[in-house]
Amino acid sequence: MDETRPGPAWPDRQDDGAYGYVEQLTSRGWAWEFLRRNPDFQKDLANALRGAERTNARCVNIISLPSNTVDLSRWGLLFCKLERN
Template sequence: MLNIDWRSSAAYGYAKAISAAGFAWEYLRRNDDYRHDVQTIGLTGHPSTRELEVFARRWGLRFPVRP
């Protein structure tokens, strides 16, 4: 669990200067369902392409193509 007090505006002063993608990440990483899905897919060791596609589609993620 995160240890930042989300009710404290001082803890989020940096958010005024981050990109839209950075802001989206800050929001997403606090989502309990997302965190559960990340843990689940991480426990598989080597998720299949299909599992990664489903995960990415569910959360609106795009991953760079690896050579």
């Protein structure tokens, strides 16, 4: 499941196979499932992603947020500062 792709916040509850993935979730996976459904988090994330720069380096998606963006650390998200060459 791609966390950054727009779409429904959760699978279709009427689809029998839609929640099969939860059997494999770790505690982090469960935390993400609850966090991504939180309307306040959804608003903060949408605000933070406005003007974000997306790149792909070594098969990893990197999202660079502007310095004046919403502070998502209050949601327990970790960020690192990347030095640009």
